[in-house]
Amino acid sequence: LISRPSFENISKKWVPELRHYAPNVPIVLVGTKLDLREDKQFPMNFPGACTISTEQGQELRKEIGALAYIECSSKAQQNVKAVFDAAIKVVLQPPLKSKKQKRKFGFCHAL
Template identity: 65%
Template sequence: MSAAAAASSVAKFIKCVTVGDGAVGKTCMLICYTCNKFPTDYIPTVFDNFSANVSVDGSIVNLGLWDTAGQEDYSRLRPLSYRGADVFILSFSLVSRASYENVLKKWMPELRRFLPSIPVVLVGTKLDLREDRAYLADHPAASIITTEQGEELRKQIGAVAYIECSSKTQRAKRSYQEENEDKFESVCEEILLWKCLFQIIKDNPVEEWSPRSPCELLVLL
């Protein structure tokens, strides 16, 4: 198999690991994305896997979606799922100030401890509840997080993208949804490119082949 073919094979799979506080909606998000249905019962996750195929720049890519437990009881087990991750989906609830603050206090330190160079996509969940006046009236402890605050957090942690979503409605505001789709595809394209480049370099030691420029390397893809 040629270096280009091997790289292409490796690049057709992306491992996404979801992390974040318990009960922010990580499992619902993955179930809705892969099965197109909204689960009504809350069952805390330890580990679970989902799979979905997406089209990226005209090619079909398989997403391996790993669901993890956010509770402190599983802090020693959770990192076992991090091995081989290509991207982290770091989630917080748009109606929970605590989950928002834990992105900086808890989750980023943990991710950077185990895999310091893996890209992070920041996701604000439960968008429908942020706009639900009845829910907010019934839950006075809820504290809404604005889009501007989410973007500011993205900058603070160096995430490659910030996306807001609602698993229950399975849609976002129309103008924002189109932007989200562009962000998602852009992140996937970047991950695939780096996986291809890494595999080509791995299969072609410097003493056997040394590109004179990035363009010479990319022509193999």
């Protein structure tokens, strides 16, 4: 949540690599270092740093097809459990695929 280059690398580098090597794995997008984004001293200590908003994170989630987006801080213990809960949920309760998605792979029927 505090690094524009890391944010941009998600869609440019990491997701394409993930889709190549593990195409059917669900994605949970996690914004880390929430405590620093909320720290009023952060911009003064790191001039020129650009934080990532919740809205930007949600937009990236949609863009990359992630099933969840969560912001957390391990230092402040904010939403850490929610990250693991979301990961478990997307594996144990995957979203239902639409008919359009099912047809994409096709089926062979013998008559």
